[in-house]
Amino acid sequence: MLTLFGNLQSGNVHKVQMILGTRRLPFRRVDVRQDRNEPRHPAFLKINPMGKVPALVLENGDVLTESGAILFYFAHNTPLWPDHLRGQTEVLRWMFFEQYSHEPALAVLRYLKLFSPSLPAPAGRIAELMQKSQAVLDVLNRRLQLTAWIAGPRPTIADYALYPYTKLADEAGLQIANWPWILAWLRRVESLPGVSPVYQDAAVEVVTFDAYFRRP
Amino acid sequence: MLTLFGNLQSGNVHKVQMILGTRRLPFRRVDVRQDRNEPRHPAFLKINPMGKVPALVLENGDVLTESGAILFYFAHNTPLWPDHLRGQTEVLRWMFFEQYSHEPALAVLRYLKLFSPSLPAPAGRIAELMQKSQAVLDVLNRRLQLTAWIAGPRPTIADYALYPYTKLADEAGLQIANWPWILAWLRRVESLPGVSPVYQDAAVEVVTFDAYFRRP
Numbered sequence: 528m529l530t531l532f533g534n535l536q537s538g539n540v541h542k543v544q545m546i547l548g549t550r551r552l553p554f555r556r557v558d559v560r561q562d563r564n565e566p567r568h569p570a571f572l573k574i575n576p577m578g579k580v581p582a583l584v585l586e587n588g589d590v591l592t593e594s595g596a597i598l599f600y601f602a603h604n605t606p607l608w609p610d611h612l613r614g615q616t617e618v619l620r621w622m623f624f625e626q627y628s629h630e631p632a633l634a635v636l637r638y639l640k641l642f643s644p645s646l647p648a649p650a651g652r653i654a655e656l657m658q659k660s661q662a663v664l665d666v667l668n669r670r671l672q673l674t675a676w677i678a679g680p681r682p683t684i685a686d687y688a689l690y691p692y693t694k695l696a697d698e699a700g701l702q703i704a705n706w707p708w709i710l711a712w713l714r715r716v717e718s719l720p721g722v723s724p725v726y727q728d729a730a731v732e733v734v735t736f737d738a739y740f741r742r743p
Numbered sequence: 744m745l746t747l748f749g750n751l752q753s754g755n756v757h758k759v760q761m762i763l764g765t766r767r768l769p770f771r772r773v774d775v776r777q778d779r780n781e782p783r784h785p786a787f788l789k790i791n792p793m794g795k796v797p798a799l800v801l802e803n804g805d806v807l808t809e810s811g812a813i814l815f816y817f818a819h820n821t822p823l824w825p826d827h828l829r830g831q832t833e834v835l836r837w838m839f840f841e842q843y844s845h846e847p848a849l850a851v852l853r854y855l856k857l858f859s860p861s862l863p864a865p866a867g868r869i870a871e872l873m874q875k876s877q878a879v880l881d882v883l884n885r886r887l888q889l890t891a892w893i894a895g896p897r898p899t900i901a902d903y904a905l906y907p908y909t910k911l912a913d914e915a916g917l918q919i920a921n922w923p924w925i926l927a928w929l930r931r932v933e934s935l936p937g938v939s940p941v942y943q944d945a946a947v948e949v950v951t952f953d954a955y956f957r958r959p
Binding site: 576577579595596599600621666 | 792793794795805807808809810811812813815817819828829831832833835836837838839840842843844846847865868878882885886
């Protein structure tokens with residue numbers, strides 16, 4: 528069976544749940560907690576030297592990392608990855624936008640609000656992240672006014688990549704209802720067959736980090 | 744002819760120069776200056792609503808944006824994009840790593856050191872970016888000890904994606920000579936046919952922003 532390393536607080540881990548659910552591929556999940564610094568634990572670094580979740584171990588022992596690359600791998604030969612070069616390029620355009628512009632604003636803002644409220648960030652940093660988050664949501668909202676799905680008329684892995692941290696924008700202190708085209712698109716994404724909403728566990732089995740690595 | 748929007752200060756723009764040089768495709772460049780906020784100018788937003796460089800206008804008027812997507816587009820049917828799924832996934836793995844972990848550390852640190860010395864960043868922010876930059880260089884150095892090129896035994900667009908901001912690490916205040924496997928790899932990348940080093944202009948013609956958009 529496939530083994531996914533990560534926990535449900537991570538939008539990047541949820542992207543992997545989404546594509547495995549779509550492909551009806553059962554998986555077990557090893558819980559890797561960022562608040563315990565487990566992604567930097569030597570045992571985990573042997574699986575992913577980048578020290579990040581998600582990591583996915585295939586049945587042959589091969590390891591895939593980086594959520595965008597994992598989405599690509601499992602979208603092969605499905606309609607979620609277009610069959611022509613220009614369409615594929617458009618999908619990757621939005622996936623790179625997500626990793627470089629969207630997630631560093633929304634996910635970091637959410638992290639600061641949700642997970643480190645006792646360690647207040649400089650006010651300027653919060654204001655900067657809030658302004659960047661609003662700007663990327665504006666870009667998405669205008670895009671979704673033009674096309675039903677992020678990369679065109681049909682759902683692709685670009686929708687999967689952009690769903691989790693957009694859905695979690697409320698936790699970053701943004702009211703997603705202010706971006707109506709995004710709100711309607713979030714509902715469309717959640718109605719795709721096999722796709723679970725954020726925080727919903729889709730694993731057939733969950734193992735703790737300590738149990739998996741046999742730490743005392 | 745192809746038209747590339749952006750300037751040579753941007754490592755992401757340089758990636759596009761690298762692949763167009765490899766493919767021997769001539770292009771003109773419209774200089775878009777970040778220090779004059781030109782990427783957010785309404786005339787440029789009509790070309791790229793994301794408000795970022797690079798953007799590349801094809802001869803048929805179609806616009807490509809996001810450096811990673813542009814690299815993918817022009818690597819099609821060349822050895823820079825492997826012909827099997829697992830190899831392609833490995834290339835994308837490192838390209839997503841570059842956009843989410845590598846560039847946000849190295850490029851932001853460089854930006855703060857080089858372009859806004861009169862506006863000092865909080866000391867904690869510099870220290871955090873320095874620590875993250877060293878960590879990603881450690882990841883790359885260990886990788887390049889194992890394989891001659893980032894994604895395996897042959898050069899791919901993952902090398903193109905990681906070259907500019909790694910090469911520019913000195914400007915971010917890091918001594919790249921401390922990472923010997925990276926240093927040797929930088930030289931290999933610069934010796935690839937058609938690839939120009941950072942800051943070298945490869946355009947056949949350069950047009951200013953004002954001249955292109957006919958601003959007074």
